[in-house]
Amino acid sequence: MLRSNPRLKLMTVSSLILIVLSMYMVLIYAPREVIMGEIQRIFYYHVSSGWIAALAFLVTLITSIMFLATQNERHDHIAISSAEIGVIFTTMNIVSGSVWARPVWNTWWTWDPRLTTATIMWLLYIAYLFLHAGLEDHDRRRHITAVYGIVAFISVPLTFMAIRIWRTIHPVVIGSADPDAEGQFDMTARMTTTLLFTVSTFTVLYFTILWHRVRIQSLFEYMSKLQHQMYND
Amino acid sequence: MLLENSQVDTSNYLLLGFTILTIISAGYCIYLFNRFSKLKQQISKTEKLNSIHNKDA
Numbered sequence: 265m266l267r268s269n270p271r272l273k274l275m276t277v278s279s280l281i282l283i284v285l286s287m288y289m290v291l292i293y294a295p296r297e298v299i300m301g302e303i304q305r306i307f308y309y310h311v312s313s314g315w316i317a318a319l320a321f322l323v324t325l326i327t328s329i330m331f332l333a334t335q336n337e338r339h340d341h342i343a344i345s346s347a348e349i350g351v352i353f354t355t356m357n358i359v360s361g362s363v364w365a366r367p368v369w370n371t372w373w374t375w376d377p378r379l380t381t382a383t384i385m386w387l388l389y390i391a392y393l394f395l396h397a398g399l400e401d402h403d404r405r406r407h408i409t410a411v412y413g414i415v416a417f418i419s420v421p422l423t424f425m426a427i428r429i430w431r432t433i434h435p436v437v438i439g440s441a442d443p444d445a446e447g448q449f450d451m452t453a454r455m456t457t458t459l460l461f462t463v464s465t466f467t468v469l470y471f472t473i474l475w476h477r478v479r480i481q482s483l484f485e486y487m488s489k490l491q492h493q494m495y496n497d
Numbered sequence: 498m499l500l501e502n503s504q505v506d507t508s509n510y511l512l513l514g515f516t517i518l519t520i521i522s523a524g525y526c527i528y529l530f531n532r533f534s535k536l537k538q539q540i541s542k543t544e545k546l547n548s549i550h551n552k553d554a
Binding site: 479 | 506510511513514521522525529533539544547550
C-alpha cells in the first residue's frame with residue numbers, strides 16, 4: 265500500500281500557493297488590454313492549459329515508447345495518467361478559447377484550422393482513455409495503447425503548427441501572425457511576465473497532479489492483481 | 498472584430514470563463530480524491546478477504 269509522501273505534500277502545497285499568486289498576477293498585476301478589455305485576461309490560462317496539454321501528450325509519447333522498449337508497467341501507468349491530465353487541460357484550453365472568442369470573434373465556435381485540429385487532438389486522446397479502460401487483457405491493453413499513444417501524438421505538432429501552415433483568424437503568440445488574425449495584441453513587459461508565471465505555475469501543477477494520478481493508477485493495478493489472485497486460487 | 502473601437506464591458510465573459518475553468522479543475526480534483534479513497538477501501542477489503550481465503554486453504 266502507498267504511504268504519504270512528504271515531497272508530494274510539499275509539491276501540492278507549492279502548487280496551491282502558485283495558483284493563488286498566478287490569480288493575483290492575472291487579475292491585478294497584468295494591465296487591462298485596451299481593445300479586448302477584461303476578457304483578454306483569460307488568455308494567460310488559455311495558453312498555459314494549451315502548453316500543459318502538449319507537454320502531457322509528449323510525456324505519454326515518451327513513456328509509451330519506453331514501455332514498448334522495456335516492458336516496464338510503470339511507464340504504462342505514467343502514459344495513461346499523463347493522457348488523462350492532457351485531456352482535462354485540452355478541455356480547459358478549448359472552453360477558455362470559446363469564451364474569449366464570443367466577444368472578440370462574435371461567435372462561440374468556428375471551424376478555424378487551429379480549433380479543428382485541437383478538437384481532433386482532444387477526441388483522439390479521449391478515444392485513448394476509452395481504449396485503455398475498455399480492454400480487459402492487461403498485457404494486450406498496455407501494448408495496444410502504447411502504440412496508439414505514439415500514433416496519436418501526430419495531432420499535437422499539427423495543432424501547434426495549424427496557425428502557421430493554414431490561413432487562420434487565430435492569433436499567434438510566438439512568431440508572426442496571419443494578417444487575417446482577429447484578437448492579436450502586443451504584449452507589454454508585465455503581460456509577458458504574467459504569461460511566463462502562469463505557464464510555470466501550470467507546469468508545477470501538472471507534475472503534482474501527475475504524481476497523484478500515477479499513485480492512483482498503481483493502486484488500481486495492485487487491486488486488479490489482488491482480485492485476479494483471489495479468483496484464480 | 499466585435500470589440501474594435503468600442504468600449505464593451507467583457508468582464509462578464511471573464512467571470513464565465515473563470516467559473517467554467519474552476520468547475521472543470523475542481524471537478525477533476527474531487528474525482529481523483531474519490532477514486533483514491535474508494536481504491537484504498539476496496540484494497541483493504543480485498544486484502545482481508547484474501548487472508549481469510551488463504552487461511553481456509
